[in-house]
Amino acid sequence: MKVIPAIDIKGGKCVRLEQGDMSRETIYSDDVLGVSRQWFDQGAEILHIVDLDGAVEGRSINSDLIQEIAKVFDNKEIQVGGGIRELRTASEYLDNGVDRVIIGTQAVENINFLKQLCDSYPNRVILGIDAKEGFIRTRGWKKETKIWAIDLIRRYSNFPFAAIIYTDISRDGMMSGVNLESTLEIARNTNIPVIASGGISDLDQLNKLSSSGLVYGVISGRAIYEGAFSLEDAINITS
Numbered sequence: 506m507k508v509i510p511a512i513d514i515k516g517g518k519c520v521r522l523e524q525g526d527m528s529r530e531t532i533y534s535d536d537v538l539g540v541s542r543q544w545f546d547q548g549a550e551i552l553h554i555v556d557l558d559g560a561v562e563g564r565s566i567n568s569d570l571i572q573e574i575a576k577v578f579d580n581k582e583i584q585v586g587g588g589i590r591e592l593r594t595a596s597e598y599l600d601n602g603v604d605r606v607i608i609g610t611q612a613v614e615n616i617n618f619l620k621q622l623c624d625s626y627p628n629r630v631i632l633g634i635d636a637k638e639g640f641i642r643t644r645g646w647k648k649e650t651k652i653w654a655i656d657l658i659r660r661y662s663n664f665p666f667a668a669i670i671y672t673d674i675s676r677d678g679m680m681s682g683v684n685l686e687s688t689l690e691i692a693r694n695t696n697i698p699v700i701a702s703g704g705i706s707d708l709d710q711l712n713k714l715s716s717s718g719l720v721y722g723v724i725s726g727r728a729i730y731e732g733a734f735s736l737e738d739a740i741n742i743t744s
Contacts, residue, residue: 506715506743507551507722509584509700510544510729510736512537514567515557521727527561527645533730541574547736551582553724555607559588560645563610568597575602586633586670587645592621599626605667609633610643612657613650619664627665631700634658634691637674646674654687658695668721669695672702683710683723692719700724708734708742715743 513520515527519534534540541552554574558566565588575583579602586607589595595606611618612632623630635642636654643650658669671691673684683704692699698721701714705725711734714720723743729736 506711506720507700508549508711508736508739508743509551509553509722509724510549511553511555511702511724511726512540512544513555513557513726514570514587517567517570520557521730522557527557531727537570538574538577541578544736545578545581548740549581549736551584551722552578554583554585554587556585556587557645560586561647562588563590563644564588565594565597568594571603572598572601584631586631590618592618592625595622595626595630599629605629605631607631607633607670609635610648612661613641613643613652616660619661623664623666628667630664630666632658632661632664632666632669632697634669634671635674636672636687639687642674654691655694658691658697662695666697668698668700670700670702670724673704683714685710685713688714689717689719692717698722706733708738711739711743 518532519537519540520530520532522530554571556567571585582604584605585598585603589606590611598606634654641650641652671688688701700722701720702724705728714723
């Protein structure tokens, strides 16, 4: 199982939010490139980058910085989400060093967008499933829907996705423990690789996800930033 460090960018800085609330942020560094280097130096194979400003604004805000990271670490894998709601934006990322883009809002609101993108870039699109109490949320997690996470996944069962990221919003940034039950339910109901996200707080949770044999990867943010465990230990326990 892959351990994937998260870099959330807000105002050009590396931050973490609590439950996606833009007013509840912790700033970890104003050197996003340096943080990227730190995680790669410690053994990360993939970096998860989210343009938080873009997610809220509905358009790419920090793309220049993200593309700089992709250029500097062109031998590493980078996946990007946040505000990618136009084909042009997705193409700019994918044609300039980013390996995969994460689509959440448009997966709910515009099936034709997702079809065109997957047709143009098969196996380079990640379906972002952001849910609270089982229901999908969009537009930077601000907009509620009545769509069950599992139903959205079934809608796109034949699309050539690289992966699905499942985030339990209520746990994200809280270090309250991953929603193991829901994550494994998602994984059992799809053949697409599943990446767990939200609430990871200790190595035992990582071990349970890894030993299930159902989860491709896990995204960790606050836990590794605040030293709940080291990235090296996380990689070792899940290898």
